[in-house]
Amino acid sequence: MASxxxxxxxxxxxxTNHFKTPEDAFDFFDKSGDGKLSxxxxxxxxxxxxISGFIRGIVSSKLIEGYDKDGDGYINWKEFKTAVKEINKG
Known part of the structure; x- marks a missing residue:
C-alpha cells in the first residue's frame, strides 16, 4: 500500500501542477458548490x-478524520488550507 x-x-x-492556487483546486473539486468537500x-x-482505486475510500476517510476540525464530516476551505500547508511542509 502507498505510504x-x-x-x-x-x-x-x-x-500545484494543475491549479493556480489551492483555492482554485478546492473550488474545482467542490462540485456541489457548498463550500465543503464531501x-x-x-x-x-x-x-x-x-491514487489507486483500491485505497481511495480508505484515504478519503482518513483525510476527513485528520483534517475535519469542526466534526461535520466534510473538509471546508479553512480545513483544506491547513491540510495544504501541512502537505507543503512534508
Missing amino acids: KKSILRKIQIII KTEIVELLKQAE
Missing part, C-alpha cells in the same frame, strides 16, 4: 492524483 507521504506528495503535485469529492481529488 502516507507518497499519497500526500501526489496530492501536492495535482494541486467524501465523494475527496475521492475524485484522489482519483485525479492517481
